[in-house]
Amino acid sequence: MTVRTSHVVPFQDVTELLAATGARVRNSVPLAGLTTLRVGGPATVADCESVEALVATVRTLDAAGIPVLLLAGGSNLLISDAGFGGVVVRIATRGIEFSEAGVTAEAGAAWDEVVAASVASGFGGLECLSGIPGSAGATPVQNVGAYGVEVAQLLRRVRLLDRKSGEIRWATPDELGFGYRTSVLKHSDRSVVLAVEFALRPDGRSAPLNYRELAAALDAAEGETRPAGQVREAVLRLRAGKGMVLDAEDHDTWSAGSFFTNPVVPTEREAEVRAAIAKYVGDVTVPAYPSVAGVKFSAGWLIERAGFGKGFPGTPAPARLSTKHTLALTNRGAATAEDMLALARTVRDGVAERFGIRLEPEPVIVGSTL
Template sequence: MRDAVPLAELTTLRVGGPAVLAECTSTESLVATVRALDAAGIPVLLVAGGSNLLIADSGFAGVAVRIATTGVRIGADSVVAEAGANWDAVVAATVEAGFGGLECLSGIPGSAGATPVQNVGAYGVEVAALLRRVRLLDRASGEIRWAEPAELGFGYRTSVLKHSDAAMVLEVEFALRADGSSAPLGYRELAAALGADEGESRPAALVRAEVLRLRAGKGMVLDSGDHDTWSAGSFFTNPVIPDSRVDEVRAAIATHVGADVAVPTWAVAGGVKFSAGWLIERAGFAKGFPGADAPARLSTKHTLALTNRGAATAADIAALAREVREGVAERFRVHLEPEPVTVGLTL
């Protein structure tokens, strides 16, 4: 273990104070370390890719366990990845091996083990639709077992694993398409870029390349030289407004933006999903807000990303998040939910 390691070094937002760090490069050492810390009553913070964490400037009063397991095994119709494996590297490996299925999730930063926790999704595809099973450590009983997707309570960008210390992901298994074709294209922007209709498939390698191009244009592919990528990706989830409140929200939008403006929405069970990025921008928060001198700013490419311009603190990021959330709530009566897990601070 190492003392006083800045956790900013382990997160894509590059903020976060110090903690004791234990790095585990095998599943066996990971399980043994977490079991020992739990038995001793020592608080544990699990960190892998660090792409969905906002850690306080005061750090973490316990042990940060770095999940650095990287094994990937590709079989006849599936891939099994250890929890610490770089997610985009997993996707790339499957495509290079001639398989399809995961290509729409290309370029997403973070680890394989985090994908079911967040029910990661992009370009019309969610982990919930692709996951075959997940290997978990039950931290109360010490049992290790494979769990089926039906047990994980998947929802939009969430699962029973999120905001809970009850279980730790050790491995994930995803079904693959052996013919090398992509999952059916379910996102209009991507389908149009590929010259396809929604619901059609294309070669997985072609779809992966286009997804990476689209993500890079929005500052959503990690690049140490581009501060627009010093972020946690999309900071807020797209809000799902229940049917009982949809007219109220549409009326607020009409009042402030205009009755004839096209509002990007998607019908979902029990309500309507609105675009968080669209609401943020129409609430007065433009790309690059609040300005060139601010240490924390909205991305200059995508209003849904809150970024560290090089010297931001966690407090700076949190303050910007609060300002944006309160502005959207005041103007449109919509409460935005943060997607990152916060440690040692609240929004």
């Protein structure tokens, strides 16, 4: 998905317009500081620390025809070096509330804090999603998943602001069109997520362990459960080993997580793709999994077998593949957005040339195109 804006809105106009909304308006804020990739130029930012301020701000900007970029954790954005000419609405709501059946989190709550709080409160279900950066409100948009668990499996409902009608309501999972790393919310800017509600396990046990690597780390059979806290610790160890837990001192974590989604190849093209892989790599076992739309291949495996190893293209490049995980594109400290995009194009085009598979980016690209 790409977000564009064609003009810069004067800061004074925005300040006057949003005076009564409860938002705090800031001028020329470097967006690099608000994203995990740490790239992106300046923009006017409206910080919204309450749901009421968030709703009023979005409604006011929409009524005035001013472009809006919604930003919370900033873990799934690649923003251009030119920044954003409209208004960045920063979702800074933080509420987390538990009931007997689960948890409700406001959209701006840090996702891993929601997971940690659920485990500490004696609930299971979310532990496999530990360590994922970003906000609670982004999880249904992307249908976030890891280690065999997806948000779609646990979500009870989502509170949405409809930007066309102005209506605020709770939507159920069957309305959200969930797929692999996607939902109807990802492909439209019509709705703003205000809160999410998840059903949890009150016995404190984990979701069934259906991911081989995680089950092995816990010395468990696939399908077994373990105490949620034990599983959370194992997940955090595994993610840290791949540079997938944020650490300001580790440039392997200056990323948007997995940059490309695992490609799903239609069944009728599977033989063609496997033949291309065999021609280039040889007779090897190819990690692939059944999918509703065909066969899902491992993007990380394809990238590495196409010749793009960990750390590619090496020093002194400012943007490189992670030294721990080939699926993450990382900022080594001084990269620009264009540096990141150039690396992404090189990897994408190399995989397409060798294997006939076009990788698709997972982050939202703002102000540019891949």
